[in-house]
Amino acid sequence: MAESPVTRGFRSNRQGQAPSNRLPPGQYVTRDFPVLSAGPTPHIRLDDWSLTLQYEGTVLDSWNWTQFEALPQVSITTDIHCVTKWSKLDTIWEGVTFDELLRAAGLREAPAPYVMAHCEGGYTTNLAVDDLLDGKGAVVTRYAGSPIEPVHGGPARFFVPHLYFWKSAKWLRRLSFMETNKAGFWESAGYHIRGDPWKEERYDGD
Amino acid sequence: MIDDPTASARRLGWQLAEVRDIVVETPRVKTFLMRVAGWPGHLPGQHVDIRLTADDGYQAQRSYSIASPPEDELIALTVVRLDDGEVSAYLHGELRRGDHFELRGPIGGYFVWSLSVGTPLQLIGGGSGVAPLMAMLRHRERRDEHGAAMLLYSSRSVEEIIYREEFEAMARRDRDVRIINTVTSRQPDGWRGYGRRIDKAMLAESCFPPKASPRSFICGPTPFVENAATLLVELGHDPLSIKTERFGPTGST
Numbered sequence: 001m002a003e004s005p006v007t008r009g010f011r012s013n014r015q016g017q018a019p020s021n022r023l024p025p026g027q028y029v030t031r032d033f034p035v036l037s038a039g040p041t042p043h044i045r046l047d048d049w050s051l052t053l054q055y056e057g058t059v060l061d062s063w064n065w066t067q068f069e070a071l072p073q074v075s076i077t078t079d080i081h082c083v084t085k086w087s088k089l090d091t092i093w094e095g096v097t098f099d100e101l102l103r104a105a106g107l108r109e110a111p112a113p114y115v116m117a118h119c120e121g122g123y124t125t126n127l128a129v130d131d132l133l134d135g136k137g138a139v140v141t142r143y144a145g146s147p148i149e150p151v152h153g154g155p156a157r158f159f160v161p162h163l164y165f166w167k168s169a170k171w172l173r174r175l176s177f178m179e180t181n182k183a184g185f186w187e188s189a190g191y192h193i194r195g196d197p198w199k200e201e202r203y204d205g206d
Numbered sequence: 207m208i209d210d211p212t213a214s215a216r217r218l219g220w221q222l223a224e225v226r227d228i229v230v231e232t233p234r235v236k237t238f239l240m241r242v243a244g245w246p247g248h249l250p251g252q253h254v255d256i257r258l259t260a261d262d263g264y265q266a267q268r269s270y271s272i273a274s275p276p277e278d279e280l281i282a283l284t285v286v287r288l289d290d291g292e293v294s295a296y297l298h299g300e301l302r303r304g305d306h307f308e309l310r311g312p313i314g315g316y317f318v319w320s321l322s323v324g325t326p327l328q329l330i331g332g333g334s335g336v337a338p339l340m341a342m343l344r345h346r347e348r349r350d351e352h353g354a355a356m357l358l359y360s361s362r363s364v365e366e367i368i369y370r371e372e373f374e375a376m377a378r379r380d381r382d383v384r385i386i387n388t389v390t391s392r393q394p395d396g397w398r399g400y401g402r403r404i405d406k407a408m409l410a411e412s413c414f415p416p417k418a419s420p421r422s423f424i425c426g427p428t429p430f431v432e433n434a435a436t437l438l439v440e441l442g443h444d445p446l447s448i449k450t451e452r453f454g455p456t457g458s459t
Contacts, residue, residue: 004259005222007307009300012260013292026257026267028292035428035452038316040435040445085255085267121445151432189315202255203313205217 022079023087024197030086033152038185041150042120042171049155051139053105055112055177061105065155068141071096071104076138076159081197083164093159095140098132101175112177116184117158120171125184126193127160127167129177136162139172164195164202220257223309225301226280231368234287235334236298237273239280242309247276250341251318251423251451254281254311258293268293271338271425271451272312275345281309284337284368317423317451320345324421325353326414330404330434332360332426336368338451339425343383347376356384358412360404360430363392386412404430406437416442425451 018029046065053060063071075094081087102110110129117125131137140159141148148154153170160167166186187193192201200206227239253271274282287298301307319327319342327346329339336359346352361367373385388400388408400408414420422443424434431452439445 004220004257004265004308005306006261007258007296008305010258010260010266010296010307012262012264013266014260014262014264016292017264026265028266035432037450037452039448039450040439041432042445084269151428186316190313203218 018087018089022089024081025200026202027081027085027087027197030088032086033088034082034084034086035151036082036084036166037151037170038123039121043150044120044155044171046155049173051156051172052174053101053177054174060107060111060177061101063104068096068139068156072100074100074135074138076140076161078161080161080165080168083166083191083195083197083202087197092144093138093140094142094145095138095156095159097135098137098139099135101139110177112179114178114181116176116178116182117169117172118174118176119169120173123169123171123185125158125167125169126178126182126187127163128181128194131160131163131167131194136160162196164192164197166191167195218310218313220308220310222306223256223281225303225305225307227303228301231284232366234366235284235368236287237282237284238297238301239274239282240309241280245281246312248272248281248312249315249318249320250275250345251338252312252314252341253338254283254309255313256283256293257308257310258296259308266293269313271341273337273340273344275341275348277345277348284334284340286334317425317449319421319423321349321352324419325355326418326420327353327355328414328420328422329355329357330359330409330422330424330426330438331357332404332430332434333362333366334368335424335426335430335451335453337425339423340369340372342423343376346383347380352382354382354414356386356412356414358386358388358404358409360388360390360426362390364389364394364397384412404434404437406440409434409437410441413438413441413443416444419444419447422448423451424448426453428452 052062077092079089115127138159158169158172223240223242226241229237257267270283273284288294331339377385393401
């Protein structure tokens with residue numbers, strides 16, 4: 001319907017909300033940090049962890065935990081928006097930008113326009129390289145100054161905060177470049193292929 | 207990766223839903239029975255988004271699991287009243303039969319069960335997390351061939367057990383379904399269920415053995431789901447056979 005009818009008896013709480021330039025449509029601010037995952041939380045030992053950058057069958061580069069920690073780190077303070085409606089403002093993360101990963105792998109540019117993020121446990125999510133460059137994407141290992149807990153995606157999760165937070169995949173292990181944009185886990189299950197919260201791209205067809 | 211018939215390109219438009227009935231389940235929980243014209247049908251475990259609009263244009267959206275089976279005409283939404291919840295407070299305190307609000311769905315193609323997903327059906331619920339599990343049990347009961355099922359359901363007190371009478375009747379009608387309650391804070395005299403938080407021994411006693419390859423669905427508050435899912439994996443259940451849905455804060459960062 002073009003215009004929403006007023007819901008009888010529902011009172012405005014506009015004053016109680018964050019300003020509209022901070023809160024995308026349909027979102028509300030939470031002070032908690034809710035958790036959403038499709039299955040059991042994997043507990044990954046740092047000694048067993050690695051992150052691999054890959055293009056088709058070829059490994060472009062791979063970092064173990066010590067090597068990854070030695071890459072230039074950045075701190076990112078930003079808001080995050082979950083497709084289940086909560087937003088959390090001014091969260092602080094630390095990690096390595098996608099730009100830096102390309103640089104560390106000796107790549108002047110991305111070898112293909114799309115990336116599939118692969119995670120421990122089989123979760124995947126797809127992203128356009130344009131949504132990752134220029135500091136827009138990162139692989140983060142710390143939240144609010146502490147290592148990210150397993151339940152929130154530690155030891156390392158993807159971080160693409162300008163898109164709905166399912167794109168910031170937990171327990172990241174591999175970034176695989178691809179020539180065409182294939183749907184990942186939630187994207188195959190009815191969720192939007194890109195997921196821009198400001199355009200309210202929650203579900204397929206939005 | 208997911209081969210699911212719900213993953214289609216149809217657009218999820220907002221529709222006006224009418225409140226046809228309101229059921230008081232517990233002191234803090236009500237079920238809203240909604241009529242949605244042209245409802246496309248759903249799978250047990252899916253949810254809907256609802257949107258409320260104030261007279262100044264202010265809107266609030268929330269997601270709620272569907273507790274009714276696809277066979278029912280009305281969509282049942284079971285909602286807990288949260289102390290600081292602007293939407294749940296409105297639904298509980300203000301909404302009446304005959305009122306309307308916007309709704310769209312069904313949403314979610316992962317935390318769903320139907321017979322084609324397989325049996326036995328193993329359900330573990332905490333608090334209002336039982337709602338999508340109830341949709342699965344209600345749907346299962348409508349099928350002639352439905353396999354074995356169990357639900358381990360954790361509530362704070364007996365008064366807070368949602369759908370208690372319906373569960374008891376379901377277990378009386380069907381010997382292939384086991385409903386096991388645990389009550390974590392106050393147990394009345396003569397209580398025959400468990401009286402503690404879910405632990406490994408309780409899961410070992412209650413659940414199907416891993417070799418039966420049950421399809422497990424766990425829904426509840428985050429620490430509850432984390433605990434139950436971790437313990438099921440420790441007991442030998444395949445992590446890929448365990449589907450989870452969490453809500454609420456984590457209790458820490």
